[in-house]
Amino acid sequence: MNTLRYALRFLLRARTYTLINLLGLAFSLACCIILLRYIHRELTVDTHCVDRENVYVSRCQIGENDALVSSTLNGDTLAVDPSLVMQRSRVTLLDHDMIRYKDNRLQVNMIVADTTFLKLFRYQLLQGESSLSKPGMALLSEHLAHKLFGKQNPIGETFVLSTGKSVTVSGIFATPENKSILQVDAILSEMPGALWERMPMEFVRFVPGADIQKLNEAGKILRPTQVGDGSMYTFSLLSLKDVYWESRLLYRTSPTMCVSGNRAQLYVLSAMCIFIFFIGLLNYINLYAVLLGK
Structure with missing residues (x-):
């Protein structure tokens, strides 16, 4: 003392x-x-991903141009043993798309995803149910729900996409506390017959210990596109924990929806x-x- x-x-x-x-x-x-x-x-x-170490995105390169697109497009010959794949999800990015609710029009960032996407990425549900099993369903971020519907209960409400299709709100999710590559305002379920005019990207979760380098070696084999102009393309797999640092790649994929970092x-x-x-x-x-x- x-x-x-x-x-x-x-x-x-x-x-x-x-x-x-x-x-x-x-x-x-x-x-x-x-x-x-x-x-x-x-x-x-992207630490809200359930297994960031073993989730990969597919990267397509045509000449000097590359972007994150689905490796299963156009009957691609990238041979992946099904026993190595735990989960696979295809996601279509709808950046700066217009939606309409009554007289209110907003420009938002949306993705069209399957049910597997919500199994790969954890989003805290605040209201409703987190299900994309039915066509025409949508999960909205808390910010977008408040901006679109105000204080009224948004569950069961419908809004119209730029394509003219109506979508029903099934749940509200909280924005992840961690930073994310994709800036998402709404998650839409897949709609059979819908033409989004966008190339989907793909998330693939492999079993621990899968030889990704061997798969990338197979993806280096040039294969022709189905456009018929004689152009050739290759595929490779990029880890989710590393893709954030690929600024040029993310910019070419979606300059307004994807964010990147600088090592x-x-x-x-x-x-x-x-x-x-x-x-x-x-x-x-x-x-x-x-x-x-x-």
Whole structure:
């Protein structure tokens, strides 16, 4: 108790030094905490996926152009042993599509997905049911539901897509706390006969230990497109935990719906965080030494 009393008396005797010392250390620690939170968010992208280590997306490349599209399109010959695949989901991106509810028109980012998509990615259900088993059903984000329907109960309400088809709201989901590659406002169920005029992408969950490198070697074999113009294309599988860093690829897939990161920027911010921490610590030690000397 006496030690604390002596320490407090010593600090109060030199209030200016104490204030500068504590403020410098506090500001440096605050900057480090902010940077660490940002770095952590960048490293935990799509952690709402049930198995991020073993979920892959298919990448198609035609000449210099590449994008994330389904590897099963047009009878592709990429041989994948069915015993290696646990789950497979095809998703169509409808970025900046228009929807209409009464006189209210909104431009939103939507995806058309099968029931497997909700098994691969966990979305917290706030209201209704998380089912895409029936055609013409939709799950809305909490933000979009409030923007479209206000305070009224949105379950069972219908809105119209840009294609003229009516969709019924079956549930409301919360936006994942972690960062996600896909910025989704609504998830629509598949509709037989619907023409979205978009190329679907695909998520494939493989069994642990599957030889992805061998599959990618098979995907390097050039195969002709069905367009009939003589162009050739290849396929490869890219891990979900790595696709976030493919800025050019995500931009070509959907420039307004897909977000990407920069590894080099992350390394710079990590170095800055360490630098700021040591500067604050050295400043604290230096001022404390000056105060002791005085």
